[in-house]
Amino acid sequence: MKYIQSSLFLVFVLQMSFAQPPAGKGYTLLFDESFKGNHLNEQDWRYRIDRRTGFGYMDGLNRKENVFVKDGALHVVLNHEKIDGKWENTGGGVISNHNFGYGYYECLSKPFMEGHGVHTSFWQRGGKNPNNNIFEIDSYEIDSKTWVATNNLYFDLPFKGIDRRPWPHRAQVPFKFDKDGWFLDAYEFTPEGVIFYDNGNIVAKAEWDQLNAHQAVWLTALNGVGKVDSTVQPAESVFKYFRYYAKDYPGITILPNGNFEYNQNKYNPQKPLCWNTEGTNGAVQIVEGDAFLENYKLRIGAPAPYNAGIKQQLEYIMNGEYQLSAMVRSSGGQRAAYIKASDFGGKDLVVKLSASEKWTRVQLPPIKVTNHQITISIASEGAADQWMEVDDVIFMKPIANGDGIVRAKPFANLKAPIWQLAESEPIRFIGDQKFYFFDRNVGYGDTISIDMNIQAAELANMTPIARIPKTGISGWSIQLKKNGGIVFRIGSIESHTDVEVDNIYELGKMVHLTCEYENGTAFIYKSGKLVKQQSGIKHLTKDATAAGRVGTVGKDFEAVGDVVMQVGNSDKENGVLKNFNGSIQHLRIYNRRLF
Known part of the structure; x- marks a missing residue:
């Protein structure tokens, strides 16, 4: 494992002073891959070997043969070549053999930009075990040219009442390379969400505290x-x-899925996400109801004799003193029922569970x-109908003053907006190509609400x-008029x-605006007061084809699957409309009425 000891850290900083995490936040370098030598270190990395197809626009073959290490860098060759008698577009990459949690991630790269067709990415997803697809962070995805x-x-995780979670955050931000074609990109993954950096500057923030x-x-x-x-x-x-x-x-658990909420009703309840299951088939179950915290709990037991458990390894964590605790209950009588900490550099620690x-909360010493690592195990061996239940497993560094746990918001909250943006601070748009996508199931249905604080930097x-298609009878957008009015458009561009309604916004002043639609009637509110109601509308808000946009709404770019394609035929709703110049905060979209 490529751990960086603190004794080497100062030397490294002096050598690479241009590449540092945010000052004053207490970060320590734990993993450094600078691709020395002439071979990939396969203890730390594996090759991406697969064919990526889909959506009618993508067909690429990822090969080990296209990846090599030379001159202190990882090179991924891009080629159009004949393989087994067939012309192929080939590329490749590497995937870490280690998993990483909260922290600051940084990569210096030179993405190919000389011709169309190449998609270079620095991102995080999945893990060593296949039961670990929880989220995807794309520090960057760059399509050549x-x-x-x-x-x-x-x-990836659902909750009841929503078939598919909307994309939490898809920001499209203009960028530049340095004079030699290098791009310094980074992201800060925290309990509050993700902060994205380009060349040392913050360019976007994804507020998401369930991550x-x-x-x-x-790569x-x-x-x-x-x-x-x-x-x-x-190339x-x-x-x-x-x-x-x-x-x-301190005070925040760094153990994923310690409350066993991740599976919900979508994933196999016999395979708790983030954990590896061992032993008797069917003895491990995620069970809904009568949980200590929220809705789900872990149960280990069976109608016949069993021996089963789960375990999870955490790598590249800070050294120091941690607490491991859990809420438990048990039938008692098992041959074994315990929670164990191991592989942390000391003697295994175990707490045995009684009836x-x-x-009841139990805590290890x-x-x-x-x-910089630990393995946490929960297991039981017992006779028929003996059982143990576990919930709220917490692994954290204690708070210095002894205060309690800092908890995230509930995992599933059906009263919350289906999508929201800019909760902690406004997002500034300057009329360039910067924009945010939101998903096609946001602001969708017979009833929708869009609620936001908006400040215009110009009258225009x-x-x-907008989430509006070119044709059809469904969709919607909110437009600002040059005279200070707004237009709540229902339907398509065509x-x-x-x-x-007039006199809604003023230059440079923040205004609270709410637009709602319900079964043919539209409502516009300013600062919570109804200023316009219009009924008899035949157009709808049930379009499922157009992705939503905040900032730049012209379709120079399209969300095709999980890739952004430049389509090159801008079709703003009106030829005289400009990209938004101003700020937005507390943008919340609901598939229901607010008032």
Whole structure:
């Protein structure tokens, strides 16, 4: 394992002073991959070997043969070549053999940009075990010849009442390379969400406090995305280094899925996400109801004799003293029923569970981690109908003053907006190509609400937010008018009903605006007061084809699957509309009425 000891840290900083995590936040370098030598270190990395297809625009073959280490960098060759008698668009990449959690992630790279068809990415997803797809963070996804990079967060976990969670965050941000073609990109993954950096500057923030998982890092270059310009290939994308920094989060658990809520009703209840299951088939279950915390709990037991358990390894965590505790109850009588901490650099620590019908908290002795890792195990061996239940497993560094646990918000909250943006601070748009996508199931249905604080930096015809297709009778947008009024448009660009009201916003002043639609009636509120109601609207808000946009609503770019394609035929709702110039905060969208 490529741990960086503190004695080497100062030397490293002096040598690489241009590449540092945010000052004053307490980060320590724990993993450094600078691709020394002439071979990939396969203890730390594995090759991406697969074919990536889909959506009618993507067909790329990822090969080990396209990846090599030379001159202190990882090179991914991009080529249009004949393999087994067939022309292929080939690329590749590497995936870390280690999982990483909260921390600061940084990569210096030189993405290929000379011709269309290549998709270079620095991202995080999945892990060593297949039961670990919780989220995807795209520090960047860059499509060659396109100077707008994506800063994405996808979240795989559902909850009842919503078939599919909307994309939490898809920011499209213009970017630049340095004079030599290098791009310094980073993201800070925290209990509050993800902060994205380009060349040392914050460019986007994804506020999402349900994000706790340790997953793998990917450095990849996919060839065959859209039309490929094979005349400029073979070529390459180059990755100079990847570095991971960690810090302490006292009072916050760093153990993923310790409350066993992640599976919900979508994933196999016999395989708790983030955990590895061992032993008797069917003895491990995620059970809904009568949990200590929220809705789900872990149960280990069976109608016949059994021996089963789960375990989870955490790597690249800060050294120091930790607490491991859990809420438990048990039938008692088992041959074994315990929670164990091991592989942390000291003697294994175990707490044995006794019979209890009520939820009881158990805690292991203080755990002194000295090697940046730990394995946590929960197991039971018993006779038929003997059982143990576990919930709210917490692994954390204690708060210095002895205060309690800092808890995240409930995992599933059906009263919350289906999508929201800019909760902690406004997002500033300057009329360039910066924009945010939101998903096609956001602001969808017979009833929708869009609620936000908005401040215009100029009086102009601008569309700050829209989810509107070119044709059809469904969709919606909110437009600002040059005279200070607004238009709540229902329908498509081609066919729509405009609900207009004057004197809504003033130059440079924040205004609270709410637009609602319910079964043919539109409502517009200013500062919570109804200022316009219009009924008899034949157009709808049930379009499922157009992705939503905040900031720049012209369709120079399209969300095709999980990739942003530059389509090059801008179709703003009106030829005189400008990209939004101003600020938005507390943007909340509901598939229901608010008032």
